Amino acid sequence: MKPLTGKTIVLGISGGIAAYKAATLCSRLVSWGASVRVIMTEGATRFITPLTLQTLSRHPVATDVFDERDAAVVQHIDWADAADLVIVAPATANVIGKMANGIADDMLTTTLLAATAPIIVAPAMNVHMWEHPAVIENVNKLAARGVRFVEPGTGQLACGYVGKGRLAEPEEIAEAAAAWLTGPRPLAGRKVLVTAGGTVERIDPVRYITNDSSGKMGFALAEAARDYGAEVTLICAKTDEKPPGGVEVVRVQSAADMHEAVLRRLGAVDAVVKAAAVADYRPAVRHDAKIKKSGETLTLELVRNPDILQAIGEWKEAHPGERAPFTIGFAAETGDLEKYATDKLARKKCDLIVANDVSQPGAGFGTDTNIASVFGPEGLVESIPLSAKRQVAERIWQLAAERMNRA
Structure with missing residues (x-):
């Protein structure tokens, strides 16, 4: 049986030079049994004709939101409702920005806004555009909503640059679609625990010690695990943004709070990711009332906080017969990276x-x-170059899932 038999896929093509590759992608999806409905932006039709995609998909191609061919339905709603999956390939910086900000000004973006099916986005653009802060922000915004990305490749770009930004190969995008719709997710059936944010160590009711952690990396890891099929518990301290949806959120404040929350759940999870920035020290005395200014100096005595990562390792040694979670730690350094990380x-x-x-x-x-x-x-497993945190999170989980499955 063909892997996509019985599945309806909406293929959105936006206006980049890589639009010609969408013909190969459409052909591959059809050959795998999918019913493909193609939507093209006006820009896309400048690079490849709708007739080409109509011939390959064996269905009319939609290009204009006002071109209603069937009075019984509103086409963009009908197609959005029918889709098992939506693919946008190539996705330009423009269409990614529209998706991220809810702009619906053509047939493609209007359908995307109405779609409730999973969405896969395959970006294609100049390397500097891909690395622009606005594009990175939009990618992260979409990823936080559960949109999956097939990362662009590195190589010779149409503009003459050599770098990251080339559309992923049609085969890779088709395989991502098949994996999403029919294949096992790498963390399906797993329970994972992720910590995020910076702990808060109170001095008095109005002052505290903390750090610069925003929680973004931990949130990206929780989102990626959720989308990979895991049941996720997110233990977070002080963070800058809202936690992702679809996960159990446990709010804590201090390192001691987080220590207790993590250890209480260890026997019930398959993996623990310690992405939180936990304060090493806390004030020896927490004052119940605000400390009043009384001199030129103030001495604050600090004592060690419990080491949560160390406690997880000790728990695993002390419970050899129990389910031992796969443990991923984080090390934020300013030099001698390999030395400190391996230690x-x-x-x-x-x-x-x-x-x-x-x-x-x-x-x-x-x-x-x-x-x-x-x-x-064994040492260095992989170096991940400058990437959106969601993409870093996905690669971390892919590496972890491979090792968990081998074990």
Whole structure:
């Protein structure tokens, strides 16, 4: 049986030079049994004709939201309702921006706004456009809503540049569609726990010690695990944004709160990702009333907080007969990345450590991007270049799922 038999796919084509590849993608989806409905923007029709896609899909191609061919239905609503999956390929920076901000000014974006089916986006654009903060922000915004991305490839671009931005190959996009609709998700049936944000250590009712963590990386990991089929518990402290939907959210404040919340759930999860930035120290005394100014200096005594990652490793050693969670730690460093990461992995008994140099542009706290090096017991597993945090999260889970399945 063909893998996409009985599935209806809406294929949106926007106006980039890579639009010609959509013909191959359409042909592949049809050959795998899908019923494909093609929507083209005006720009797309400048690169490839609707007749080509009509011939390949064996259905009329929609280009104009006002061109209603059947009085019994409103076409963009009818197609949105019928779709099992929507693919946008190529997706220009323009259409990604419209999707992210709810703009519906043509047949494609109007249908996308009405669609409740899963959406796969395959971007294609100049390398500098792909790395622009506005595009990164829009990609992250869509990813937070559950939109899946097939990342652009690296190579010679139509504009003459060499870099990341080339549309993924049609075969890769078709395989992503088949995997979404019919294939097993890498974390299906798994229960995972993710920590995020920066802990808050109270000095008095109005003052506290914390750090610059925004929670964005932890949220991206929770979103990606959710979309990969896992049942996700997200334990978060102070964060800048709302947690993703579709996950269980447990709010904590201090390192001690997070320590208790994590350890209480260890025996019931398959994986733990410690992405939170946990304060190493807390005030020895927490004052019940605001400390009044009384001198030129103030001495604050700090004591060590519980080490949550260390406690997870110790729990695993102390419960050999119980379900031992696959453990992923994070190491935010400013130098000697490999040395500190591999040392932490060994000391904390992690299965993987994700290390990033927060002094690098695009890899620090509060950014929408990250640059990461993933280490395992054998050393460096993979270096992930500057990418949206959601894309980094997906790659981390792919590496973890491979190892969890082998184990």
